[in-house]
Amino acid sequence: xxxxxxxxxxxxxxxxxxxxxxxxxxxxxxxxxxxxxxxxxxxxxxxxxxxxxxxxxxxxxxxxxxxxxxxxxxxxxxxxxxxxxxxxxxxxxxxxxxxxxxxxxxxxxxxxxxxxxxxxxxxxxxxxxxxxxxxxxxxxxxxxxxxxxxxxxxxxxxxxxxxxxxxxxxxxxxxxxxxxxxxxxxxxxxxxxxxxxxxxxxxxxxxxxxxxxxxxxxxxxxxxxxxxxxxxxxxxxxxxxxxxxxxxxxxxxxxxxxxxxxxxxxxxxxxxxxxxxxxxxxxxxxxxxxxxxxxxxxxxxxxxxxxxxxxxxxxxxxxxxxxxxx
Amino acid sequence: xxxxxxxxxxxxxxxxxxxxxxxxxxxxxxxxxxxxxxxxxxxxxxxxxxxxxxxxxxxxxxxxxxxxxxxxxxxxxxxxxxxxxxxxxxxxxxxxxxxxxxxxxxxxxxxxxxxxxxxxxxxxxxxxxxxxxxxxxxxxxxxxxxxxxxxxxxxxxxxxxxxxxxxxxxxxxxxxxxxxxxxxxxxxxxxxxxxxxxxxxxxxxxxxxxxxxxxxxxxxxxxxxxxxxxxxxxxxxxxxxxxxxxxxxxxxxxxxxxxxxxxxxxxxxxxxxxxxxxxxxxxxxxxxxxxxxxxxxxxxxxxxxxxxxxxxxxxxxxxxxxxxxx
Numbered sequence: 001x002x003x004x005x006x007x008x009x010x011x012x013x014x015x016x017x018x019x020x021x022x023x024x025x026x027x028x029x030x031x032x033x034x035x036x037x038x039x040x041x042x043x044x045x046x047x048x049x050x051x052x053x054x055x056x057x058x059x060x061x062x063x064x065x066x067x068x069x070x071x072x073x074x075x076x077x078x079x080x081x082x083x084x085x086x087x088x089x090x091x092x093x094x095x096x097x098x099x100x101x102x103x104x105x106x107x108x109x110x111x112x113x114x115x116x117x118x119x120x121x122x123x124x125x126x127x128x129x130x131x132x133x134x135x136x137x138x139x140x141x142x143x144x145x146x147x148x149x150x151x152x153x154x155x156x157x158x159x160x161x162x163x164x165x166x167x168x169x170x171x172x173x174x175x176x177x178x179x180x181x182x183x184x185x186x187x188x189x190x191x192x193x194x195x196x197x198x199x200x201x202x203x204x205x206x207x208x209x210x211x212x213x214x215x216x217x218x219x220x221x222x223x224x225x226x227x228x229x230x231x232x233x234x235x236x237x238x239x240x241x242x243x244x245x246x247x248x249x250x251x252x253x254x255x256x257x258x259x260x261x262x263x264x265x266x267x268x269x270x271x272x273x274x275x276x277x278x279x280x281x282x283x284x285x286x287x288x289x290x291x292x293x294x295x296x297x298x299x300x301x302x303x304x305x306x307x308x309x310x311x312x313x314x315x316x317x318x319x320x321x322x323x324x325x326x
Numbered sequence: 327x328x329x330x331x332x333x334x335x336x337x338x339x340x341x342x343x344x345x346x347x348x349x350x351x352x353x354x355x356x357x358x359x360x361x362x363x364x365x366x367x368x369x370x371x372x373x374x375x376x377x378x379x380x381x382x383x384x385x386x387x388x389x390x391x392x393x394x395x396x397x398x399x400x401x402x403x404x405x406x407x408x409x410x411x412x413x414x415x416x417x418x419x420x421x422x423x424x425x426x427x428x429x430x431x432x433x434x435x436x437x438x439x440x441x442x443x444x445x446x447x448x449x450x451x452x453x454x455x456x457x458x459x460x461x462x463x464x465x466x467x468x469x470x471x472x473x474x475x476x477x478x479x480x481x482x483x484x485x486x487x488x489x490x491x492x493x494x495x496x497x498x499x500x501x502x503x504x505x506x507x508x509x510x511x512x513x514x515x516x517x518x519x520x521x522x523x524x525x526x527x528x529x530x531x532x533x534x535x536x537x538x539x540x541x542x543x544x545x546x547x548x549x550x551x552x553x554x555x556x557x558x559x560x561x562x563x564x565x566x567x568x569x570x571x572x573x574x575x576x577x578x579x580x581x582x583x584x585x586x587x588x589x590x591x592x593x594x595x596x597x598x599x600x601x602x603x604x605x606x607x608x609x610x611x612x613x614x615x616x617x618x619x620x621x622x623x624x625x626x627x628x629x630x631x632x633x634x635x636x637x638x639x640x641x642x643x644x645x646x647x648x649x650x651x652x
Contacts, residue, residue, distance in 0.1 A: 023368075028557055029476055030402040030542060031372035031466070037363065042349075045447065046357035047463060049416040051454040076356040090375040090461045092418075121371065128377040130456010135416045137373060137463040140357070150355055216356060231354055 004099040006125050013106040014120060021086050021119035032121040034085070037141060043085070044140040044147065046076035052094070052131040057175060062101045063108020064195040065134070070112050072218065073138035074199035075270040079216040081148040081208030082140030083201055084118035091125045092133040101132075116201070146208030153213035153232035153275035159299035160284060162200050162271045164246040165221050167193040169266025170259075179252060186248035193246075197270035203295075204272060206287045211274040220265040222319060225273050225299075226307045232275075235304030240264065241312040244296040264309060265319050275301055330425040332451050339432040340446060347412050347445035358447040360411070363467060369411070370466040370473065372402035378420070378457040383501060388427045389434020390521040391460070396438050398544065399464035400525035401596040405542040407474040407534030408466030409527055410444035417451045418459040427458075442527070472534030479539035479558035479601035485625035486610060488526050488597045490572040491547050493519035495592025496585075505578060512574035519572075523596035529621075530598060532613045537600040546591040548645060551599050551625075552633045558601075561630030566590065567638040570622040590635060591645050601627055 004012075010027055018024040023033035037043055050069045052058050074084055091097075113119055118138070142148075171194025173179050174187040182190075200216070207214060213228045221243070229236050240260065245253065253260055276284050281297070288295040309317045330338075336353055344350040349359035363369055376398065378384050382391045400410055417423075439445055444464070468474075497520025499505050500513040508516075526542070533540060539554045547569070555562050566586065571579065579586055602610050607623070614621040635643045 025475065025477075030405045031370045031408070031464075033406075033473055034369040034371060036368065042362065043360035043369065044357045045360060045414060045463075045465070047414040047416055047448055047461075048450045049418060049452050049461065051418060051452055051456070054452055054454050079356045080359075082357070088371060088373040088463055090373055090416075092375060092377060092456070092459055092461075094456070122373055124374045124461075126375050126377055126380055128380050128457055128459065130377070130418070130420070130459070131454055133418055133454065133456070133459065135373075135375065135418075135450075135461040137371075137414055139371070147359055149351065151351075 004102060009102060009125065013103065017110055017113045017120035019119065021121045024119065024121040027122060034139065040143055041141045042144045042147065044077055044080050044082040044142055045137060046073055047135065047137040048073050048076065049133060049135040051133040060195055062104035066105045066109035067112045067196050069134040069136050070109060070118070071197050071199050072270065073136045074116060074118065074201060075197065075216040077138055077140035078199045078201045078204030079148060079214050079272060080140065080142060081146055081204050082142035083205055084116050085139040085141050086119045086121040087139065088121055088137040089123040090135040092130065093125065093127045094130060094132040097132050142208060148204065148208055148211055148214040150213045150215055150228050150231035153228050153234050153301045155234055155301055155303050156278050157212055157275040157301040158281060158297050159225060159236055159238065159273065159301060160276055160295050160297050161221070161244065161273050162203055162293050162295050164244045164249060165269055165271060166249045166263025166266055167246050168197065168268025168270070169262055170249055170252055171195065172268065181255065182248070182251060186251055189246070189248050194268055197268065199270060200272045200293060202291045203293045206291055207274055210280060210283055212277055214272055214274040217269040217271050217273055218267050220267045221273065222265050222307050222309060228273070228275060229305060229307060234301045236299055236301050236307045238299035238307060238309045240309050240317060242296065242298045244294070261317060261319055330428060335428060335451065339429065343436055343439045343446035345445065347447045350445065350447040353448060360465065366469055367467045368470045368473065370403055370406050370408040370468055371463060372399055373461065373463040374399050374402065375459060375461040377459040386521055388430035392431045392435035393438045393522050395460040395462050396435060396444070397523050397525050398596065399462045400442060400444065400527060401523065401542040403464055403466035404525045404527045404530030405474060405540050405598060406466065406468060407472055407530050408468035409531055410442050411465045411467050412445045412447040413465065414447055414463040415449040416461040418456065419451065419453045420456060420458040423458050468534060474530065474534055474537055474540040476539045476541055476554050476557035479554050479560050479627045481560055481627055481629050482604050483538055483601040483627040484607060484623050485551060485562055485564065485599065485627060486602055486621050486623050487547070487570065487599050488529055488619050488621050490570045490575060491595055491597060492575045492589025492592055493572050494523065494594025494596070495588055496575055496578055497521065498594065507581065508574070508578060512577055515572070515574050520594055523594065525596060526598045526619060528617045529619045532617055533600055536606060536609055537602055540598055540600040543595040543597050543599055544593050546593045547599065548591050548633050548635060554599070554601060555631060555633060560627045562625055562627045562633050564625035564633060564635045566635050566643060568622065568624045570620070587643060587645055
């Protein structure tokens with residue numbers, strides 16, 4: 001880390017990110033003290049690791065790497081119906097983690113600390129011979145009776161998703177130059193989605209106590225809905241034609257219909273997929289309008305097991321992979 | 327990971343480690359729910375990352391790698407006066423992380439989950455091109471008014487340490503074959519100390535509300551006492567002759583007096599160094615006897631700044647490095 005010692009990295013760059021967390025003791029101690037839980041709330045904890053070359057491209061802007069690392073963890077909190085309290089971060093610096101890289105990384109992180117009111121509360125910095133890796137543990141808070149799980153979807157519940165599906169994997173393809181015929185505007189929109197996902201925190205919090213199961217789509221729609229099915233001991237059918245696509249994704253599918261299975265199984269969407277009891281559909285639509293996040297009904301839970309996807313002709317679609325390998 | 331998928335690793339090996347944490351939901355969800363904090367207690371959180379080639383030798387038994395990774399985090403909890411509630415773990419698997427390695431790693435971890443009543447509550451597993459890395463976030467609980475910090479040592483307070491100092495760095499030297507003249511028994515004892523440190527949890531909890539500052543010795547005695555001095559705005563003198571050494575360390579120093587500075591600045595001891603008000607010395611001795619952990623007074627805090635170490639002739643010792651570079 002030429003030009004910037006670990007001490008300077010903490011004192012100069014990271015300490016300001018801990019300002020709004022009194023229990024972080026300005027990152028000076030061995031550990032941090034969580035604030036008292038809000039009355040009737042419980043703490044939710046999640047931990048995700050991201051490595052350059054696996055979840056992030058070495059060419060990605062360092063600030064976006066930081067934001068993605070935090071946001072995929074916040075997305076896990078959203079899927080549980082929790083709002084963020086703060087986070088802990090371990091950095092494994094690689095050979096290319098020089099001062100320029102680290103300053104840009106922290107600048108991006110600082111933006112998200114403000115946006116999500118999620119202060120840095122502690123962590124660790126090591127150097128190793130491998131690629132740059134960031135591990136984040138995010139702490140959230142949720143009303144105790146309203147924590148969203150995966151295991152209570154029932155036969156007859158409807159399946160919904162937020163936002164649009166498939167932009168994450170298309171963004172990776174665009175960043176890798178694999179969508180040359182797509183307009184620059186559409187390419188930029190998709191790449192942004194891949195690099196800086198939007199955790200659905202407000203929607204997730206509103207779904208607490210309403211949705212019967214919820215997950216964030218990180219591995220891919222089919223795979224992640226499969227996780228709900230497995231936990232809830234139900235099956236699910238998805239109507240592919242009703243899966244919401246962005247205009248950029250629609251443009252890609254229009255020119256190459258074969259890419260649709262990739263969108264349904266690609267990951268990195270960080271939208272919420274959730275189950276809703278019969279009769280509660282209007283409540284979901286009201287919440288969607290209240291928080292300004294579009295939601296779409298795309299399927300139905302049923303007896304049996306596993307996920308079946310039918311195309312616009314009512315024909316079962318086959319997938320070579322149901323999940324997304326980063 | 328030939329022969330063992332990530333799913334099997336979680337289902338077969340890791341899930342049993344989550345048995346005693348209901349809020350871990352058998353590792354099935356996106357995140358875990360912490361239990362309600364005990365009345366009058368707060369949650370303490372710490373996060374440390376360890377990489378093969380940096381904090382652990384590639385030749386170390388995988389089970390010991392797991393135990394060390396957990397224990398250095400528990401040692402941070404001990405230094406804050408907290409007892410463990412559970413932990414989250416992210417594994418970055420490298421090329422040598424095959425099934426044999428992972429089974430041995432988890433077997434060692436399971437032992438410590440039992441010993442410390444610290445269930446696994448969640449985490450993440452990724453694969454990358456770098457060395458095997460494990461990041462642990464440990465959650466602890468401590469009475470709110472008795473959380474140990476680093477910043478209240480005052481002039482006149484005495485400096486104490488638990489156990490013996492320098493065994494960690496000597497253990498690394500022994501493991502690397504750098505202490506050939508030492509007996510096999512002494513070598514084995516030192517290597518054990520390096521590979522499987524003992525977090526001073528019970529002592530730390532008892533010192534809560536009594537010690538005015540506390541830290542665990544990970545970077546090295548001189549460096550870590552320096553952290554107390556910096557946080558408390560005081561200086562400290564250490565009497566080197568009073569620093570407690572194990573019989574193995576004594577044997578090394580007897581044959582090579584030049585190694586003493588290495589013991590005082592070497593790291594990986596995971597003993598507690600703490601400050602005690604004048605008049606409270608007998609309370610500390612009573613606690614030591616109660617919990618069965620030896621403690622030794624080795625110095626005095628004074629006005630000024632930084633740490634001075636005097637040898638048995640009263641001469642100030644000079645160190646080329648005040649801390650330990652892993």
